[in-house]
Amino acid sequence: SAVISQKPSRDICQRGTSLTIQCQVDSQVTMMFWYRQQPGQSLTLIATANQGSEATYESGFVIDKFPISRPNLTFSTLTVSNMSPEDSSIYLCSDTSGLGGRETQYFGPGTRLLVL
Amino acid sequence: KQEVTQIPAALSVPEGENLVLNCSFTDSAIYNLQWFRQDPGKGLTSLLLIQSSQREQTSGRLNASLDKSSGRSTLYIAASQPGDSATYLCAVRPVDSSYKLIFGSGTRLLVRP
Numbered sequence: 001s002a003v004i005s006q007k008p009s010r011d012i013c014q015r016g017t018s019l020t021i022q023c024q025v026d027s028q029v030t031m032m033f034w035y036r037q038q039p040g041q042s043l044t045l046i047a048t049a050n051q052g053s054e055a056t057y058e059s060g061f062v063i064d065k066f067p068i069s070r071p072n073l074t075f076s077t078l079t080v081s082n083m084s085p086e087d088s089s090i091y092l093c094s095d096t097s098g099l100g101g102r103e104t105q106y107f108g109p110g111t112r113l114l115v116l
Numbered sequence: 117k118q119e120v121t122q123i124p125a126a127l128s129v130p131e132g133e134n135l136v137l138n139c140s141f142t143d144s145a146i147y148n149l150q151w152f153r154q155d156p157g158k159g160l161t162s163l164l165l166i167q168s169s170q171r172e173q174t175s176g177r178l179n180a181s182l183d184k185s186s187g188r189s190t191l192y193i194a195a196s197q198p199g200d201s202a203t204y205l206c207a208v209r210p211v212d213s214s215y216k217l218i219f220g221s222g223t224r225l226l227v228r229p
Contacts (some may be wrong), residue, residue, distance in 0.1 A: 004159075031215050042205060042219040043160075056214075092159055096215050103209070105150065105217055107160040 001033055002027045002092045002095055004108035010036075012114045020079045022094035028073035030096070033105070034066070037090040049076040083115045118143045118210050122220035129196055130228050137191040137223045139206035144184045150217065151180050151191050152205040160205065164191070196227045 003026045013019050023032065032049040035041040046066055047055040055068035070076045079086050096103045118150065119142045129135055133186045139149070148167045152160040164180040172181040179192040189206055203224045207217040 006159075033215070042221045043207075043217075044219075048214065048216070056157050058216075094160075103148070103167045103215060104162050105207075105215070106162060107152075109159040110157075112157065 002029055002097060002106060004093060004095060004106060006091075006093060006108040007084065007113050008111060009109065010112040010114075011051075014116055015084055017083055018081045019083065019113060020077050020080055021091055021093075023076045023078070023108055025074045025095055032070060032076045033094045033096075034068060034076070034078045035092045035094065035107075037092065037110070039088065043092065044085070046078070046091075049078075063098055080113065085115045088115045118146075118208060118218045120206060120208055120218050120220035122204075122206060122223050123157075124223060125221065126224040126226075128226040128228060131196060131198060133196050134192070134194050135196055135225070137193070137204050137206075137225070138195075139189040139191070139220055141187045141189075141208050141218075143210065144187055145211045146184065147209045147211055149180075149182055149189050149206060149208050151208065154203045154205060154222070156202075161206075173229075193225075196225075198227045198229050201225055201227050 005024045007022045034046040035043040038045045045058050046061045047057040049068050049070040051070045067079045092110045094105045094107045121139045121140045133166045150165045151163040166173050166182040177194040183187045203222045207219045
């Protein structure tokens with residue numbers, strides 16, 4: 001399985017600012033994903049980061065709020081724009097390894113964001 | 117719309133007990149089901165993956181079963197240890213998704229020494 005790292009591991013930000021989270025995988029992967037975990041809740045998929053094209057966003061998430069880059073097969077960034085306290089969450093990136101129903105998703109350690 | 121439910125939401129047991137965590141899903145059209153462990157403030161660790169054609173998977177003291185027709189999976193932990201204390205999440209990959217996982221809300225497990 002690929003090893004996934006994220007930066008920063010945590011941050012405290014002011015309302016109205018933006019934060020870019022980086023995700024690095026130690027091998028080339030086709031699929032990368034960004035999830036959000038709000039306090040006390042489970043994970044919700046924000047978007048699929050596609051290499052060489054725009055990200056595919058889930059219902060309720062938009063590019064203006066969560067712009068995503070995927071410049072190559074090992075790296076992606078998620079920006080949380082114009083932050084409000086409601087954006088306080090853990091943000092996790094993940095990738096998929098395997099084929100044919102055996103795909104296992106592996107997750108990075110997460111970025112804990114607190115917006116004041 | 118696929119929904120995943122985990123019961124109980126929290127569980128506290130003495131060390132050494134065998135325990136079962138439950139996961140149910142509303143739509144049986146899935147590619148696979150995955151169990152994860154999440155330690156406080158940390159990311160997710162994949163424990164077991166069961167393909168839709170499989171009935172169970174085992175790894176050490178963990179055994180996960182899948183009954184796709186009834187929309188249920190269980191995670192059995194044998195001889196629990198304090199180090200097993202964590203939140204356990206199950207997630208399904210629907211057949212109509214592009215690798216998207218639908219997560220349950222998790223079971224918070226505390227194993228008391």
